[in-house]
Structures are given as structure tokens and as C-alpha cells.
Amino acid sequence: MALSEKWLYAANMVATKINRWFNKPGVHVCSSINSILIVKLDEIGDMAVSVHVFAFLRKQYPNAKITLFCKPFVKSLVHNDSNIDFIITEISEATGKFDIWVELRGNWKTLFKSLLNCKKFRVDRGSVRFSQRGNQPHEILTNYRVIENLLFEGQKCDSINDILENPFCRLTLYPSKEEKELAILRIEEFGLKRFAVIHPSARRILRQWPAKRFAEIAKFLYSEYQITPLIIGTNDEVDCLNQIKNLCNECEIWVSNDSLLTLYAVMQQSLVFIGNESGPLQLADLANIPCIGLFGPGVKDVFYPQNHQATVIHHVLECNPCDQLHCINASKPCIEMIEVETVKMELKKLLFAK
Numbered sequence: 001m002a003l004s005e006k007w008l009y010a011a012n013m014v015a016t017k018i019n020r021w022f023n024k025p026g027v028h029v030c031s032s033i034n035s036i037l038i039v040k041l042d043e044i045g046d047m048a049v050s051v052h053v054f055a056f057l058r059k060q061y062p063n064a065k066i067t068l069f070c071k072p073f074v075k076s077l078v079h080n081d082s083n084i085d086f087i088i089t090e091i092s093e094a095t096g097k098f099d100i101w102v103e104l105r106g107n108w109k110t111l112f113k114s115l116l117n118c119k120k121f122r123v124d125r126g127s128v129r130f131s132q133r134g135n136q137p138h139e140i141l142t143n144y145r146v147i148e149n150l151l152f153e154g155q156k157c158d159s160i161n162d163i164l165e166n167p168f169c170r171l172t173l174y175p176s177k178e179e180k181e182l183a184i185l186r187i188e189e190f191g192l193k194r195f196a197v198i199h200p201s202a203r204r205i206l207r208q209w210p211a212k213r214f215a216e217i218a219k220f221l222y223s224e225y226q227i228t229p230l231i232i233g234t235n236d237e238v239d240c241l242n243q244i245k246n247l248c249n250e251c252e253i254w255v256s257n258d259s260l261l262t263l264y265a266v267m268q269q270s271l272v273f274i275g276n277e278s279g280p281l282q283l284a285d286l287a288n289i290p291c292i293g294l295f296g297p298g299v300k301d302v303f304y305p306q307n308h309q310a311t312v313i314h315h316v317l318e319c320n321p322c323d324q325l326h327c328i329n330a331s332k333p334c335i336e337m338i339e340v341e342t343v344k345m346e347l348k349k350l351l352f353a354k
Contacts, residue, residue, distance in 0.1 A: 002054075008107070008126070009124075009126030012127065015111065015114065015124070031063060032099075033066055033100060034066070035067070035096070035109065036057055036067065037103075037117075038067070038069065039106040040068060041070065044073075044074060045278060045303065048282035052143070053102070053146070054068070054083035056144070057100075058083040065086065066083065067084075067088060068087045069089070069093075072089040079259075080176050098117060099119050102150075103126075123146050128145045132145075132327070135301060137302070138160050139162065139303055141159070155169075155279075162311040173261060173264050173287075175261035183262050183268075186256075186258070187269060191198055192228060196230065196274065197267050197272075197273045197284065198214060198275060199232050199273070200233070200237075200241070201276070201278070202276040202277060206296055206325070206327055206333050207276050207278070208335065209294045210336065214231075214274075215251075217343055218250070219248045220347070222250040229251040230251070230266075231251050232256065232273045232280065233254075241253045241255065243330070263283065264286070267289060270289060271289075271351070273289055274292045274343065275290070275294065276295075277293060282305070286307075289307075290309040290310070292311050292313065292343060293305050294338055296324075296334045297324045298314075298334070320334070
């Protein structure tokens with residue numbers, strides 16, 4: 001964690017501590033909560049493992065208007081979520097005061113604004129991360145614990161399994177009818193019948209399994225199971241996608257400008273997902289499809305997929321966790337310790353199970 005982020009977490013902890021000296025939420029105040037702001041300035045995967053927070057708060061405070069402040073690119077992931085009333089992408093749009101202020105991931109601007117615009121109760125991620133130092137659980141549980149003190153009436157969860165099995169507050173995404181239809185159209189355009197989704201890139205180079213090995217997996221899927229590999233990515237990842245295409249002509253390349261929920265709806269129709277620790281892996285997990293997550297320098301457990309058809313391959317070395325920028329074993333980073341044969345073996349298990 002960068003020093004500036006540590007100071008931000010510390011400042012949030014102090015602000016929340018002072019707030020709790022003067023305010024303590026109780027069941028009797030639920031009906032008086034009219035407005036909630038959730039700050040979540042994160043990327044795709046982090047948002048995907050946060051969506052249950054919206055459902056928990058909606059169930060606890062049904063009369064409140066819930067506003068989400070997020071990054072513009074991530075908005076399309078949650079824009080159909082009925083647990084959210086408003087989505088804003090600029091802090092200037094957060095007008096008026098809010099009864100509850102939830103800092104799932106903010107910045108200095110949101111911190112200072114919360115000091116002026118939070119009327120009653122304030123909770124933050126920094127306080128939870130500090131209480132869990134040295135023993136960080138899965139991010140799904142961390143996000144829940146941020147709002148835990150705001151929940152009553154049988155909503156308390158003791159473990160991540162309690163959250164995952166909660167019938168009212170499941171982790172799920174909501175593609176619209178139009179997004180589902182567009183997903184079917186994209187599948188038809190590629191001529192896909194039986195297909196796998198592969199995402200070979202990641203934000204950090206040390207998280208990226210070599211493209212050549214992804215190409216070997218793509219060829220294996222096509223030759224052994226007649227499954228067409230659909231290689232997905234953004235415009236910034238085209239070089240990596242084309243490298244795989246050059247090595248495996250049977251695969252299809254999809255650089256999509258569609259909404260994230262259209263991608264999610266395509267994943268729901270696939271037989272299996274293979275990818276590095278990244279946002280698309282979390283989408284595949286929520287889609288509840290068989291998936292294989294390839295992990296390198298990431299912290300053990302924190303972002304592992306949780307559905308019952310998911311497999312993680314992760315060589316956790318003594319140097320883990322690292323800053324994901326500087327590798328002390330540059331000749332063979334931990335992500336490259338994952339062998340092609342290991343991935344093939346896990347694929348066989350998943351596909352045989354289907």
C-alpha cells in the first residue's frame with residue numbers, strides 16, 4: 001500500500017471514530033434514514049465484489065435513496081441494479097447532505113466532503129482494513145464488514161459463506177433485456193456454438209501469464225473438445241490478443257465497446273473462463289460458470305473466485321505479497337511458474353464435471 005493511501009486510510013479512521021462517538025445507529029433509526037451515499041472509486045473486479053453491499057443496505061433501509069459514486073467506466077456494470085437509485089461519476093454531483101456515508105474506496109476529496117455532508121452515520125474501508133491487518137479475508141467479506149455496524153434485524157453474517165448464501169443479498173449483476181439480446185447477437189456474429197472465454201491480460205505485467213501459453217490452451221480447447229476460444233480484451237490489449245491469434249488461428253478475437261453487462265451476458269453462455277487475476281475473472285465468478293483463475297503476485301485468498309465451479313492456480317512464494325511492480329525473481333516470476341499442463345489438467349476436471 002502506498003504511503004499516501006495509508007495516510008488517507010488513517011484520516012478516514014479518525015473521521016469515523018469521531019462520528020461514532022456522537023452517533024450510533026440502531027434499529028429505531030432505520031425508518032428515518034432517507035439518503036445514503038456509497039463511494040466506490042475502483043475498477044471492474046473491485047466493483048463486482050461489492051455489489052452485495054447495495055443489496056444489504058437496500059434491505060435494511062428500504063425508504064432511503066441510495067446514490068453510488070463510481071468511475072465512469074465502471075458505471076455500465078451496475079447501471080441496472082435496482083438497489084441503486086442514482087449513479088454519479090463526479091463528486092460535484094453529490095449535492096446536499098446524506099444520512100449515511102459509506103467510503104468503500106474514496107480519495108481526499110470524498111473524505112473532506114463527507115465531513116461536511118454526512119448528517120448521521122459514517123463508515124469506511126480503512127477502519128476495517130486496520131482491524132484485519134495481517135489477516136485480510138476475501139474482499140467480499142471486507143466490503144460487508146465496512147457496513148456491518150449499519151445492519152440489524154437478522155442481516156448479520158459471520159462468514160463469507162453466509163454472505164454468498166444469503167437469499168436476499170446475493171452477489172449478482174443485472175444485464176438488461178437489450179444487453180442480453182446484444183450478447184446473443186455477438187455470439188451469433190462470431191458463429192459460436194460451444195465456446196470458452198479467455199482474458200489473457202491484466203493491469204500489471206507481473207500478473208500476466210505468457211500469451212504463448214494462453215495460445216497453447218486455446219489450441220487444446222479446440223482440438224480436444226471442439227470448443228472455440230473467444231479471446232477478449234480492450235483496445236490497449238490488442239497486441240496480446242493478436243499474438244494469441246497468430247499462434248492459434250482457430251480462436252476468435254473480441255475487442256468490445258459494448259457495456260460490461262453485455263460482456264457478462266456473453267460469459268453466462270460460455271462453457272468455461274480462463275484468465276489472470278483481473279476484472280473479467282470476477283465477472284465470470286458472478287456469472288457462476290466454470291472458471292480458472294491464474295494468480296501471480298496477488299495476495300492469497302483476497303480475490304479468489306468463490307463459485308463452486310471455480311479453480312485457482314497460485315504459487316504463493318515467501319515474497320508474497322509484493323508491490324506487483326518489482327520482482328526479486330525476474331528470471332521466472334511466480335505467474336510463470338504455472339505450467340500449461342497444470343491448466344490443461346484443471347480444464348479436464350471442469351469440463352468432465354459438466
